[in-house]
Amino acid sequence: MNAVRNFLHGVGDRFRALPRWAKIVLAIAAAVFVYLLPIINPPLITTTDSDFGAVLFLCALYALVAIGLNIVIGYAGLLDLGYIGFFAIGAFTVGILGSAHGNIPLLLCIPIAMAVTLFSGIVLGAPTLRVRGDYLAIVTLGFGEIVRLVLVNADGLTGGSRGISNIPTPPSLDLFGVPHLVWDGFVAKVDLSNQTRFIQFSVTDSIPYYWLALTLVFIVLFLDWRMQNSRVGRAWEATREDEDAAELMGVPTFRFKLLAFATGAAIGGLSGALFATKQQFINPDNFTILYSVLFVAMVVVGGQGNRWGVILAAALLTWAPEKFRFLSDARFLLFGLVLMALAIFRPQGLLPPRRSVRAKRADEETEVLEEGAAHV
Amino acid sequence: MLLEVDDLCVNYGRIEAIRNISFTINEGEIVTLIGANGAGKTTTMKTVSGLRPVRQGAIRFEGQDITAMPAHERPVLGIAQSPEGRGCFVGMTVQENLDMGAYARPDRKSPKIGQDRDRVFGLFPRLAERRTQVAGTMSGGEQQMLAMGRALMANPKLLLLDEPSMGLAPKLIQQIFDIITEINKQGTTVLLVEQNAAQALKRADRAYILETGEIIREGTGKDLASDPAVKAAYLGGDV
Numbered sequence: 001m002n003a004v005r006n007f008l009h010g011v012g013d014r015f016r017a018l019p020r021w022a023k024i025v026l027a028i029a030a031a032v033f034v035y036l037l038p039i040i041n042p043p044l045i046t047t048t049d050s051d052f053g054a055v056l057f058l059c060a061l062y063a064l065v066a067i068g069l070n071i072v073i074g075y076a077g078l079l080d081l082g083y084i085g086f087f088a089i090g091a092f093t094v095g096i097l098g099s100a101h102g103n104i105p106l107l108l109c110i111p112i113a114m115a116v117t118l119f120s121g122i123v124l125g126a127p128t129l130r131v132r133g134d135y136l137a138i139v140t141l142g143f144g145e146i147v148r149l150v151l152v153n154a155d156g157l158t159g160g161s162r163g164i165s166n167i168p169t170p171p172s173l174d175l176f177g178v179p180h181l182v183w184d185g186f187v188a189k190v191d192l193s194n195q196t197r198f199i200q201f202s203v204t205d206s207i208p209y210y211w212l213a214l215t216l217v218f219i220v221l222f223l224d225w226r227m228q229n230s231r232v233g234r235a236w237e238a239t240r241e242d243e244d245a246a247e248l249m250g251v252p253t254f255r256f257k258l259l260a261f262a263t264g265a266a267i268g269g270l271s272g273a274l275f276a277t278k279q280q281f282i283n284p285d286n287f288t289i290l291y292s293v294l295f296v297a298m299v300v301v302g303g304q305g306n307r308w309g310v311i312l313a314a315a316l317l318t319w320a321p322e323k324f325r326f327l328s329d330a331r332f333l334l335f336g337l338v339l340m341a342l343a344i345f346r347p348q349g350l351l352p353p354r355r356s357v358r359a360k361r362a363d364e365e366t367e368v369l370e371e372g373a374a375h376v
Numbered sequence: 377m378l379l380e381v382d383d384l385c386v387n388y389g390r391i392e393a394i395r396n397i398s399f400t401i402n403e404g405e406i407v408t409l410i411g412a413n414g415a416g417k418t419t420t421m422k423t424v425s426g427l428r429p430v431r432q433g434a435i436r437f438e439g440q441d442i443t444a445m446p447a448h449e450r451p452v453l454g455i456a457q458s459p460e461g462r463g464c465f466v467g468m469t470v471q472e473n474l475d476m477g478a479y480a481r482p483d484r485k486s487p488k489i490g491q492d493r494d495r496v497f498g499l500f501p502r503l504a505e506r507r508t509q510v511a512g513t514m515s516g517g518e519q520q521m522l523a524m525g526r527a528l529m530a531n532p533k534l535l536l537l538d539e540p541s542m543g544l545a546p547k548l549i550q551q552i553f554d555i556i557t558e559i560n561k562q563g564t565t566v567l568l569v570e571q572n573a574a575q576a577l578k579r580a581d582r583a584y585i586l587e588t589g590e591i592i593r594e595g596t597g598k599d600l601a602s603d604p605a606v607k608a609a610y611l612g613g614d615v
Contacts, residue, residue, distance in 0.1 A: 231479075238465055238476050244427055245463035250451035250480020250530070 008351055012308075035214060038207045039196065043183045049325035053196075053206035057278060058322075059315040060213035061271055066298040066314035067220055067307060068267025073296070074305035074353075075228060076260030077240030078129070079137040082144030083295045086117045086265040088287035090272025092151060093117070095164035095282055101157070106168040110273045117269025121262035129257045132243065144292050151284040163283025167276050169201040170212060201277075209278045216274065217311075220267060224307055227263075236260055301342055303349030313350060377439075378403045378534055378565050379424070384433035386416075386423050393419040395589045396433070401534065401567055406560050408568040408576040408597065410610060411586035417569040418460050420586070421538045424567070425457040426450050437534070451480040454533035458540065460569075462523040466512030470503050473511050473522055477529030489529075495562075496525040499555055517548045524555070534565045541572045553579055573610040577601040585610070 015023065037045075038053040046052045065087065072080045093113035097104045104112070128139045151158045158164065177195035181188045196207045227233055238246035239253045246253050276282050294317070302313030317335075324331045342350075379401040386394040394416045401407045409417050422428040424435060426447030434443045437453055456477070465473050474493055478484050497504035500521040506514060511522055520540055527535055537556065541549040553575050560566050570576035577583055580597035585606065593600065600606050 234472075234476065235479070237468065238479075241465045241467055242463050245459055245465065246476075247427065247447040248425055248451070248457045248459060248463075249476050249526070250448050251476075252446070252448045 009354075031218070035211060038180075038210055039178055040181050040188075041183065043186060046183075047319070047322045047325070050322045051206060053210055055319060055322045057206045057210040057213055059318045060210055060217055061274055061278075062295075062298060062314040062318050063217050063311045064213065064220060064271045064274070065268065065295055066302065066310040067217070067224055068264045068271065069295050069299050070302075070305065070307060070310045071224065071227075071260050071267070072264035073299050074303075074310065075233065075236040075240070076257055077236075078257060078261060079134075079296075080140045080261070080264065081137050081292050081296060082140035082142070082147075083264070083268055084287050084289065084291040085140075085144040085147035086121065086268030087272035087275070087291070088147050088151060088284075089117050089120055090114070090269030091276035091282050091286070092158055092164070092272075093269070094273045094276040095167050096157060098168040099166045100159060100164045106170050106277055109168070110270065113273040114266045114269045117272070118262050118266040121265025122258065124265075125258045125261040129254060129261060141289070141292070144287075144289055148284050148287050148289075151287070159283070161284060163281060163285075165281040167280045167282065169277055169280065172197075172200040172202075172208075174198075174200045203280065206278070209274075213274055213278075216270065220270070221307060221311075228307075232256065232259065297339060301339070301349055303352035305353040306349070306351050309349055309351030309353075377401070378437070379567070380434075380436040381420075381424065382434045382436070384420075384423065384435065385431045386419055386428055387431045388419075393589055394423070397584075397586070397589075397591045398433075399584050399591065399594070401565060403533075403565055404560075404563070405581040406556070406566040406568060406579055408570055408580035408583045409586055410570055410573040410576055410583060412610075413571070414588075415586040416589040417586055418538055421457065421460070421536055421567070421569050425455060425536055448480070451530045451532070452482070454531075455536065456527040456530035456532035456534075457536035458520075458523040458527040458538065460538040460542070462516075462519045464511040464514075464519045464522050464526070467510065469508050469510055470514075470522055471507050473526050474503075474529050477526035478531075481530065488531075492529055492531055496528050499528075499558060500525050517544050517552075520544060520552065521555075524552075524559075528559065528564070532564060534567060535559065536567050536569075538569045539571060540568070541570065541575065549575065573606075574601070577606075577611075 015026065018026070038056050041052060047055050065083070069080065069083050072078050072083075090113040093116045094106065094109040096102070097112060098106055098109045124140070124143055128136055152161050154160070175198050177197055179190050179192045180194045180196065182191045182194075183189075196205055199208045199211065201208050228236075235246065235251045235253075235256045238249060238251055239256055243253050275286075279286070298314040298317055299310050301317065302311070303309030321331050321335060324334070327334065377400050381397065381399050384394055384397050385392065397416075397420065399407070399409075409420060411417050419428060423430060426442075426445060426449075430443050434441060436442065437450075437455060440453070442450065442453065465476060468476065474496060478489050478492070481489070483489070502518055503521055503525055506518065511519060514522065524537065524540060540552050540556065544552065549572065556566060556568065557579055568576055568580065577597040577600055583595065583597050583600050584591050585593040585600065593603075593606065595603075601611070
């Protein structure tokens with residue numbers, strides 16, 4: 001485990017030490033590779049029992065969710081157990097405006113969905129973020145369930161448990177076909193009979209949705225990075241570590257917590273909208289409390305506060321159950337065992353933020369020194 | 377008059393932590409509040425810095441009524457607190473902690489910040505050595521210095537120090553009090569809350585004694601230190 005972490009941090013360090021041009025070239029190469037994953041179908045990674053494009057779409061979708069929830073939990077230190085609520089509001093806003101009660105094109109629905117979730121984040125956060133500690137977890141847990149129950153019961157608006165179908169797709173622009181690679185052992189062949197149209201959104205091919213989701217991940221990542229490395233990021237960090245002390249430094253802690261909560265909500269709404277347009281059909285069963293738990297697990301397993309960690313965890317936790325589909329129900333047992341093992345052996349997550357690694361290492365050193373002194 | 381606290385009452389729920397206390401701090405002074413555990417010292421401090429809401433009474437800073445002003449707006453006026461139990465940001469480095477101290481300053485981008493940081497490093501050379509160290513890995517004494525240095529980075533007119541000697545070795549306590557005197561000489565007014573009454577009275581211009589939420593005595597540090605009743609109750613009679 002430590003070897004893995006050291007390897008990943010080693011990769012990070014080496015990357016940071018490279019000259020600027022090499023960084024840009026490498027980053028672009030990595031991005032291109034990630035975009036082409038469902039075309040390349042790399043052996044070992046590709047899922048044989050389920051559509052690899054669809055799995056990758058889910059990975060990217062949940063990565064987006066994890067980035068959003070990481071702002072709330074990892075940066076601002078607010079335990080949000082009802083994140084699926086915002087995801088659901090985003091999805092149903094698109095469903096209601098684009099299909100059930102309107103004909104608004106998707107590209108307009110998405111910003112509206114984000115605005116609606118942002119607003120619901122503020123409405124939920126404004127009264128609850130004033131209290132501290134566990135109350136927020138309880139309130140958000142309730143919020144997630146309330147949203148689902150409203151969706152079930154507000155028949156007229158949401159279609160009740162029947163849900164909403166015919167959700168609009170993004171506009172297509174059919175330019176050319178991209179043939180997939182097939183692998184015979186480790187030898188690749190171009191399969192001209194199996195092509196993905198660039199870029200046509202349809203039920204039959206998930207890959208264009210994956211590209212869309214990935215693009216949104218990159219955009220949100222950039223904004224996330226800009227925010228964290230600003231005064232806002234430092235205010236979040238101070239508030240998370242010691243709210244009173246932060247307040248004494250002149251940080252309006254309530255406002256910053258609300259900002260994190262609402263930003264997270266809006267990203268949750270964006271993810272929900274993306275989910276809706278990919279599925280084209282949604283109903284309240286898609287948004288149970290289990291998903292909130294899964295989302296929190298992604299952030300915690302990845303390492304709260306490290307954007308790369310939570311993306312890695314989101315992708316792993318989505319991909320692994322699909323990859324090991326042949327184990328059928330046993331994989332959920334395995335999934336649970338792996339989570340428990342992680343909680344015991346790596347409570348700080350796969351890739352904790354650099355800072356807590358630093359703090360922990362120094363802590364261990366102090367401990368060793370103190371123990372040493374005690375033995376003398 | 378820099379700070380004026382007038383007939384202040386503060387509650388925790390239905391418990392009255394502070395009852396009708398009034399005190400003043402003039403510019404350039406060191407004023408100390410002493411008293412036993414639970415006397416209301418820290419509550420008073422938190423109310424002056426805005427962390428506790430006021431039930432009754434008023435707080436005025438440079439003549440301006442700040443009774444209802446939120447805590448995060450007070451550093452801009454020139455009130456900075458080093459909280460009880462230090463409250464360092466344990467995951468941040470020394471330098472990052474100091475920068476947080478200057479967070480609210482309107483002139484945070486000017487070279488004045490660098491000068492103020494040098495001033496803090498001058499007062500606490502230990503912090504300069506540990507500049508890039510993560511605060512959580514430092515000793516209690518070093519964290520206390522950091523909390524004081526961080527409060528100074530706000531360039532305050534009034535510095536609130538809550539139990540700066542708590543949990544420190546006697547030699548270090550002496551050093552911390554020397555530094556408090558030095559900070560005051562450099563022109564910062566200090567409100568000091570202490571259980572170490574002997575040191576606090578020795579350093580303070582004036583002192584107030586709190587007992588179960590009320591001020592029972594006030595006077596110059598010297599007078600109170602030589603008062604037999606105070607000696608018996610707070611100084612162990614042998615100072």
